Amino acid sequence: MDSTSPDSDPGSDPRLDAPGEAQAAPAAQAAAPGGPAVYFDGLSNRRxxxxxxxxxxxVMRSADNFVSWPYEDIRRVDGPSGTLRVSCLSASPLARLEIRDAALSAELIARCSHIDQHRLTRGGIARIVGWSLAAAASIIAVVLFVIPFAAERLTPLVPPSMEKHLGDAAVVQIHSLFGDKECSAAAGQAAFAKLVTALRRPADLDDGIGSQVLDTPIPNAFALPGGRFFLFRGLLDKANDPDEVAGVLAHELGHLKHRDNLRQLIHNGSSSFLIGLLFGDITGAGAAVFASRSMINASYSREAEEAADSFAIEVMHKLGRPTRPMGELLFRITGKEAGKQPALWSSHPLTEDRLARMRAADRPASGPPLLSTEEWKALKGICK
Known part of the structure; x- marks a missing residue:
């Protein structure tokens, strides 16, 4: 006996319609509506x-473009508040999509199962900070310890011809900074040459040394790589006798003898490169670099300055001339330095300390005067 009601229609059985409805739901989900967004292709700054x-x-469509990104390649990147900004691993590294609509953002996030896979967690940030600090510490260690050691070892390997070339290049800079007006009064030049020759012999330096007096009011004297040194008129104006100038010149000859300027050039060049690498071009880094360089170079320079002072004392002793005048001239130029800046930041020993050392090493004059009264007068007027 047929149990089916004669009025029933198999096509209207709800149980037959159910599968069709089940298939329609995913289709409706796949066809979720889209909306507006902003796309940057990573190749230009065009929005x-x-x-x-x-x-x-x-998918991303515009009037002249069509782009598609696989959901599994989409990653969240930092963006402004209220905006979902994403990139794609299989697209240009700089390509970005920005969605400001909250519903669209939520739809995309729901479809991208790996969207936050590469975002930094606290542990990741801590690791980056840790490695950055370790890198910074390594650079500082290299600047403080490795570079001075390397400069000490490399300096003797630099041939004199290369050092002279560096010195010649530095002379051009000296003239551009302080002017190229060389003091050339004949009698003064003769007196200056006599003084340099008297100092050069006990210093055991050959006659290839070049020396000049420049007409500038700055009271200073300094040496350059390759056997060149300068005396400024300002220092002659401050000096009271030849022994004061001789002590300062002997100090500069000490720098030439020890090749301190070449060693400092290697040291400072390497330090500048590494500190620049450490700080980059961040705003305000210039002040940090300057402060770091000052402190890094301080102990290195003081050691060289103290060695040059020792050399000057030795030369003046060999000539039978007093050492105290050099310290008095330096003190007259700089005045009291204690308390003006921390000793750690000073590239030279404090002038008071240098004066005390020169006084302690002073001996009564046992050799002839380095210049006669007339020669000293001529040297003082070499720029007139």
């Missing part, structure tokens, strides 16, 4: 207004 859609991939 593109696009319409995004959610199919088997994220």
């Amino acid at each position: 593109q207004n696009v319409m995004i859609g959610f199919a088997n991939q994220l």
Whole structure:
């Protein structure tokens, strides 16, 4: 006996319609509506207004462009508040999509199972900070310990011809900074040459040394790589006798003898490179670099300055001339330095300390005067 009601229609059985409805639900989900977004292709700074859609991939359409990104390649990147900014592993590294609509953002996030896979966690940030600090500490260690050691070892290996070339280049800079007006009064030049020759012999330096007096009011004297040194008129104006000038010149000859300027050039060049690498071009880094360089170079320079002072004392003793005048001239120029700046930051020993050392090493004059009264007068007037 047929149990089916004669009025029933198999096509209207709800149980037959159920499978069709079940298939329609995923289809409706796949066809979720899209909306507007902003796209940057990573190849230019052009902003593109696009319409995004959610199919088997994220699609982006504009009047002249069509782009699709696989959902599994999409990653969240930092963006402004209220904006979802994403990139794609399989697209240009700089390509970005920005979605400001909250519903669209939520739809995309729901479809991208790996969107936050590479975002930094606290542990990741801590590791980056840790490695950055370790790198900074390594650079500082290299600047403080390795570079001075390397400069000490490399300096004797530099041939004199190369050192002279560096010195010649530095002379051009000296003239551009302080002027190239050389003091050339004949009698003064003769007196200056006599003084340099008297100092050069006990210093055991050959006659290839070049020396000049420049007409500038700065009271200073300094040496350059390759056997060159300068005396400024300002220092002659401050000096009271030849022994004061001789002590300062003997100090500069000490720098030439020890090749301190070449060693400092290697040291400072390497330090500048590494400190620049450490700080980069961050705003305000210049002040940090300056402060770091000052402190890093301080102990290195003081050691060289003290060695040059020792050399000057030795030369003056060999000539039978007093050492105290050099210290008095330096003190007259700089005045009392204690308390003006921390000793750690000073590239030279404090003038008070140098004066005390020169006084302690002073001996009564046992050799002839380095210049006669007339020669000293001529040297003082070499720029007139």
